[in-house]
Amino acid sequence: MTCEIKEKDRVGTINPIFTCQPAGAQFVSIGVKDCIGLVHGGQGCVMFVRLIFSQHYKESFELASSSLHEDGAVFGACGRVEEGVDVLLARYPDVKVIPIITTCSTEVIGDDVDGVIRKLNDGLLKEKYADREVHLIAIHTPSFVGSMISGYDVAVRDFVKYFATPTEPNGKINLITGWVNPGDVKALKHLLKEMDVDATVLFEIESFDSPLMPDGNAISHGGTTIDDLRSTANAFGTIALNRYEGAKAAEWLQEEYKIPAVIGPTPIGIRNTDSFLQNLKKMTGKPIPPSLVRERAVALDALTDVTHMFLAEKKVAIYGNPDLVIGLAEFCIDLEMKPVLLLLGDDNVRYKNDPRLLAMKENVDWDMEVVTNADFWDLEDRIKNKGLELDLILGHSKGRFVAIDNNIPMVRVGFPTYDRAGMYRYPVVGYEGATWLAEQMANALFTDMEYKKNKEWILNVW
């Protein structure tokens, strides 16, 4: 009975779990108000990212491209950034922030984006947009480094680094959520409210679940403002919920402005939510109120109904964003389940020293593998050719055919989840998220029992 942490033993990728860095930076960009990211690269680097966002959120988001063509690839394409910034500013009067997000092509040809920004600041912005507040931020996200996860991490840091301005203490904490859904932000804000904690939520994307108004309301935007970003330097603490998505910014604030940082835990499951509240309490001195005691108890009541009867001993494979995967695995273990395979889709060398994974290595009493730099073939090959038996898969929609073709029930969680309706609306964090997750898993198993006629009668008297 062992738990192994190892890297995928092939060099190539068969069915990738993650996309590349610029996508992460673009996700950060859409979370900011009056901001349109300009991706410096080929048009596909934007077109497809906008598409996947629209598949997941069923909303359209604004992101621009510098539209690198052949001539730019040969002779350099800095001019296209200059033109792109001008065109964006001229046509979008509300835009104040333009992150310039690099890609593999423009990093390889060596375009000096930082230099272009200096040039624009000294030239175009002074000459043509003198009475307008405009911020250009270089975000270097070559696609051949890291993944969408590190792209997110880098971009959050770069936004914070650019704006953070110490003035007066603002009496708030910074809460960096990581790559989450509107439902998660809503749940987190609910916990903050119950704790009576005033927080700057990065990034404020609850509004991604936007309405269809009778008078037409065209585009979904994030709600984090420039002032929010500036005042991150005036908080009395930062909590970054995820170690790999947002922690860089928290650490930078700590180093630069001595704002104490707490990294993690991702508040998935009862225990991690408890810890999150504990951290809030420590940081703010505010007590955990009876309302949350009750909310937690409602969740535990629900979990008790499904845990030892249905979920216990179920073998589960989990893939996706690292903090999500680890958080889910921890929660599953509390639910008496057996995570047997965790797949982390990039080659971040820090995974093998992640204390949460090391704790599993130390303590799990069943065979378990954690594969880094993993792809979906690591899952499918084990099921089809290596005798891996699973009761459940947890992960995003790109892995749907592994579940479908191998008749394994699956709960959609993470990004992207385009093959189930409304997944972005529900939280996986907090007590509410714990309940939702456990019940989703139970219901997925129930449906599977009925389709396969596998003791489906058991539910007659439940």
Add this chain to the structure above:
Amino acid sequence: MPYHEFEVSKVIPERKQHAVMKGAGEDLTSCLPLGYLNTIPGSISERGCAYCGAKHVIGTPMKDVIHISHGPVGCTYDTWQTKRYISDNDNFQLKYTFATDVKEKHIVFGAEKLLKQNIVEAFKAFPDTKRMTIYQTCATALIGDDIDAIAQEVMEEMPGTDIFVCNSPGFAGPSQSGGHHKINIAWINQKVGTLEPEITSDYVINYVGEYNIQGDQEVMTDYFKRMGIQVLSTFTGNGSYDDLRGMHRAHLNVLECARSAEYICDELRERYGIPRLDIDGFGFKPLADSLRKIGLFFGIEERAEAIIQEEIARWQPELDWYKERLRGKKVCLWPGGSKLWHWAHAIQEEMGVKVVSVYTKFGHQGDMEKGVSRCGEGALAIDDPNELEGLEALDMLKPDVIFTGKRPGEMAKKVNVPYLNAHAYHNGPYKGFEGWVRFARDIYNAIHSPIHKLSLIDISKDEIDAGKGFQTRRMISDEGLPEEIRKSTELREYTGKYDSVSALREKTYPEFPRAEAGTEAVAE
């Protein structure tokens, strides 16, 4: 020149020549937007890249192939599971995609060794698949990896395998169309003529520019088989790699999407003397005429006619049921390329709607010539539209429905315009006689949706009919329709199944005796 200047684009004057509004007496010598020019940076254009045009649009619909992209993982991830080109081999091409996963060290030291390892790994993981396509991406083009040399090396070392290389990095052209061109030319140069196909009929075609979206290819192939025609290959939907190596032996190239695949037809005509016949698989009349033309070419028009009679008898009453209920509805036809001309005239004639605007994301002026010709007067034609222009056009035109892509569809939804997916369809296939009725049904369901009507009501201001518990689509669509149409016993709603394609795969076809063994009906 009747250019249309968008308010939102006044600050980028070069955009003015990219939109026209066709007025009375206008024709192509006075009314045609510019097209296929470099995109204006920062305009929030909807265009994709040349890699996507090559790999995602044309390469990947090939069904029995390992499709590897040589580059960082994003290009592969992004072009995976975002289309609906199915196949009759359990959708291998939808389910599996391969990336060489180029990392920083490879950018510095070269990624050719990595590529070779990848090829070997992939063949090992799927030992029954011996065919492979490799697509260059921006990064590997810029570092100058010689993919062709590696492919050649592997083919020599692994007998029985065959590899196609497409050098079409994302930056190679103003849009995905650059990639369509590159893969067309690469395929005919590298692969056509390298395998001799088995000829089983006197009537042999390549079906070109057809991507089997939701089963289009299988519907059309059903007609061809009923006529006793051998479809030697399909370029590329539901198509087989080896079949496509034998394209040079067809008697006729039947071309559907000229935008993406006319190049290979033109080259096949020039190099092998195979004629190019452009057809329309959409719309009863265009499709019937298309089948007749193919029948005429082979001297078997009566076989086409029999199918046309049978299909029209079966489906016309259903198409007309919808036509009566769609009459006069305003449509924005905003697809990628070919549908702007495939659909513009046919939906107006056969469904009674009015096309108030056409646009093309990646088309050329040639596509706009077809589109502008096939639209009526007053239609706004836009080349390479951008986000703000799209919104301004919707505000100005107030269409009842829009046919466009997934992401722009979400934008239209927010301004209360229902959308149908023009690329991947809603509940297709849309080709074939039944498919055309399915399209009409989908348009009807979108326009006359009770939920759509509810979304237009402002409960704080508008009168609410508190006694009303529901509304059927017909309560909406039949309001104001003449009695004889509402009560017609001739017309009927769509009666087909949810899945109209899978059953075709089990079908058997009549044997047509060949003219004389070894001879071919059409002179070479």
Add this chain to the structure above:
Amino acid sequence: MANHKIKNMAERKYQKVYTSNPVADADPLTKERIAVLEHYIMKNCLWQFNSRGWDRRKQNAGILGKTAQLLCGEPVDVSVPLEKCYWVDAVMLERAYRKLCPWLADLSKDDIKALMQLLNARMDWLTIDGSLNQELTVVNY
């Protein structure tokens, strides 16, 4: 590449034939008739829109020439596949025209030929020489 014939580049850098609308000076009745014939092609056909000018010239001449022959009841060359393919589109056009334009039956062969020649000129003007399409003169596919 063995089968690749050398391209006739001179042909591809084609000369303009018409410098103005060849129908402009026609009498009103002819204009009206040409408009009907043209309208049908532009709404229903695709053969006039091959991507390059030199191909369009051949397509227009091939298909409209054969349509004229069919309308006049003359024999049509279908000896090679390329000719046969023109003939196919010509047959479709001939049928449509007979249905659409009953007055054709009253025209003499010479009148039909003259009319179809003018239509050919008009199509060349519309789709080639007067066209705004800047890609017609590109010399490769």
